[in-house]
Every structure is written in structure tokens, then in C-alpha cells.
Amino acid sequence: MLLLLQNRGRMTAEELASELDVSVRTVYRDIEALSSAGVPVYADRGRTGGYQLLGGFRTRLTGLTEQEAKALALAGLPGAAAELGLGTVLAAAQLKLDAALPTELRAGARELAERFYLDVPGWHRGIERLDQLTDVADAVWRSRRIRVDYRRWDDSAVERVLEPLGLVLKAGNWYLAARCEGDERTYRVSRIDGLSDLGEEFSRPEGFDLAEYWREWSARFERRLYPRTATVRVTPLGRELVPVYLGSVGARALRETATEPDSGGWSRVELPVEPGAPALGELLHFGPELEVLAPAELREQVAEAVARMGALYG
Known part of the structure; x- marks a missing residue:
């Protein structure tokens, strides 16, 4: 209760009871105990009242397990x-x-x-080191509107006026969540070539939750990245390789769609795959540990690639 009052300021007995999962009667009793122990807690009476610590009171870091x-x-x-x-x-x-x-x-x-040591980036890439990152972070902290020169995925250049809402570090890459022209969008910081502070503050969207925004945006991005599904069957080794080659997308597909192994040890899985040539490359990673069953055109592409490789190696 002391930490709640210290971190949140004024709280009613009902709010404290709800937060601590106790009765209001228990809150009254514990408030009296805190006061008797010398903690300067006092009550504001009335409809908008509540309990509050005397200004500036802080407890030491005690009680840690x-x-x-x-x-x-x-x-x-x-x-x-x-x-x-x-x-x-x-x-x-x-x-x-x-x-x-x-x-x-x-x-x-x-x-x-x-x-124990936490190393965030994957093996094949490090954390991006960017001249603009500290300026972007400063704009996030101070809610400052900025103008950026941005390179899109096709390398075309655009200019954008952004209201920076938060930064996310994902697998060694920094992403900026920002409001642009009234919409909340995501920008990769490494593609910001230039930045200028417009000298204007903005009001953050009420109730904006960066973690929730990132979860929703990631789910939409994943659906765009893997717009179709391939029906495959995999050996026990192929099953182990699915999360290695396809990451969290493959791991989720195994959990949600994989069948029990048949007498030969093969399991059927519905795998999300990228469009076009990248899907072929992903599936060829598995070698003889995976067989594509559908769609028919993808199976034909894999068969053709395997036949060409067989001819190449004699």
C-alpha cells in the first residue's frame, strides 16, 4: 500500500482495495497501522478525496526479496x-x-x-549504431514534432513530419512508433537520413500503449510478410528445424497446426510462407526433411528446383 501511494499519489480506499485484492475494511485498518508506524499518510474527505502521503515522503528500498x-x-x-x-x-x-x-x-x-548476460541481436547482425537515434529518443522524451528524410523499402526518399511516440528495439534493429498525418505508423530508424526539430511540442494520444501498439503492428506486419500458407509434411528432424528456419512464425504453426507423427514419423503442418521466390528458398532449406503437398504450383516449383540441383550434381 505504501508503494502504491508513493508511486501513484492520491488513491481512494476502494481503489486501494481493488489493487491489493482486499476489503475496504482492511484498507482502513492498514492505513491506521501505517500512520501509527510514523508514515505521514493523511485522508482528504469528500467525494473526490482519498489517501495520500505527505509531500516528498519516500520510503527506502526495503522489502526486496x-x-x-x-x-x-x-x-x-x-x-x-x-x-x-x-x-x-x-x-x-x-x-x-x-x-x-x-x-x-x-x-x-x-x-x-x-x-547471466543478455545479448539481444542475432548472430548475423548487430545492434544498429545510428547518428539519429539519440535525437529521435530526445524527441520521444520531450514530445517534440520532427521532420525527417526517410528512405522507404524500395529506396525512394520521402519527407515526413512525425510526432514520435516511442522506440522499440527488435532483434538488434530500432523502430520508431510515430503519428504522421493523424495515423500511427512505424519507421525503421536506420532509414532516417536526416532529422530536424521543428520546435513544437505535441500532445500524446490519450491512452496510447506502446507495447500494445507494437503487438498489433507486428501481427499485421507478419500477415503481410506471410500472405499464404503451404501444406507440408516434415520428418522429426524437419519438425525441429521449422522454428530454426522460420522463427516464431514457424513455432506457432507447429503448435497450432501440426498433426501427430504417422507410422513413418512424418507430421503434417500448415506453414505460412512468403510470396514468390523467397518461399521457394525457405522451403529448400529443409532438404529431404520436408515435402510440399500444396499448393500445387509451389510443389512444382520445389520439384523443378530439386531436379535442376540433381542434374547439376550428376
Whole structure:
């Protein structure tokens, strides 16, 4: 209750009871206990009243469990923080956290940090290092309208006026969620060639949730990226290779569509595939561990490619 009041300000007894899953009577009792313990909590009476801490009161970082302290050691992304110009800020915060933790919890957190390390990018690409990223981040922090020179996927150049809403780091790549001409859109930061601050603040959309926006946008992007489905059958090894070659899309297809293995060990799966030539390349990765059953034209393309490869190798 103390942490809720500290972080949210004024809250009614009903709000506290709902948040803590207790009765209002319990809230009254615990408020009295906090007050008796010397915590400066007071009540505003009336229809819009509630409980509130005396201005400026803060509790120390007490009550952390050993597991919570260890989890905090994994919470930071130092590489990403450095990209955003927050590397020294993160280091200072970690020092303050270490100083506030009891000795036994501090030792446990350091022990975990020595044994686990989070490396975000994949093997074949690193985190993008971009001159514009800190400026974009600054515009996000300060809700500043910006003008950008942007390269689209076909390498054509456009100019856009953006209201930056948030930054997302996905597999080593930075993406900007922004409002443009009244619509919420996503831009890859590496394609921003130039940026200027227009000197104007904007009001963020009420209720905008960056995590929810990113989930919805990712789902739409995935549907565009994989607009059709191939019916295939895979060997046990092919089944293991599906998430390796197709990532989370393949893993979900296995969970949702894979049949039980037949007597020969083969399973049938409905795999999302890209349009055109990329689909052929994806399926050829599997070699003899996957057979395309449908659509017929895709099966024919795979058969033709395999025949050409057979002729090439004699």
C-alpha cells in the first residue's frame, strides 16, 4: 500500500482495495497501522478525496526479496541504454541501487550478473549504431514534432513530419512508433537520413500503449510478410528445424497446426510462407526433411528446383 501511494499519489480506499485484492475494511485498518508506524499518510474527505502521503515522503528500498534483487540485475540493457545516450545514467542508477540493497541481497544480485548476460541481436547482425537515434529518443522524451528524410523499402526518399511516440528495439534493429498525418505508423530508424526539430511540442494520444501498439503492428506486419500458407509434411528432424528456419512464425504453426507423427514419423503442418521466390528458398532449406503437398504450383516449383540441383550434381 505504501508503494502504491508513493508511486501513484492520491488513491481512494476502494481503489486501494481493488489493487491489493482486499476489503475496504482492511484498507482502513492498514492505513491506521501505517500512520501509527510514523508514515505521514493523511485522508482528504469528500467525494473526490482519498489517501495520500505527505509531500516528498519516500520510503527506502526495503522489502526486496532475494529473487527480486536478482531479477533487477537482469533488467537492464546496457547496450541499448548506451545507444539512447543513457549509458552513464544507467550506470549511476545501478550504483545507487547497489548502495540501497542490504548486503546479502547485493551479493546475490552481483552473483547473478556474473553468471547471466543478455545479448539481444542475432548472430548475423548487430545492434544498429545510428547518428539519429539519440535525437529521435530526445524527441520521444520531450514530445517534440520532427521532420525527417526517410528512405522507404524500395529506396525512394520521402519527407515526413512525425510526432514520435516511442522506440522499440527488435532483434538488434530500432523502430520508431510515430503519428504522421493523424495515423500511427512505424519507421525503421536506420532509414532516417536526416532529422530536424521543428520546435513544437505535441500532445500524446490519450491512452496510447506502446507495447500494445507494437503487438498489433507486428501481427499485421507478419500477415503481410506471410500472405499464404503451404501444406507440408516434415520428418522429426524437419519438425525441429521449422522454428530454426522460420522463427516464431514457424513455432506457432507447429503448435497450432501440426498433426501427430504417422507410422513413418512424418507430421503434417500448415506453414505460412512468403510470396514468390523467397518461399521457394525457405522451403529448400529443409532438404529431404520436408515435402510440399500444396499448393500445387509451389510443389512444382520445389520439384523443378530439386531436379535442376540433381542434374547439376550428376
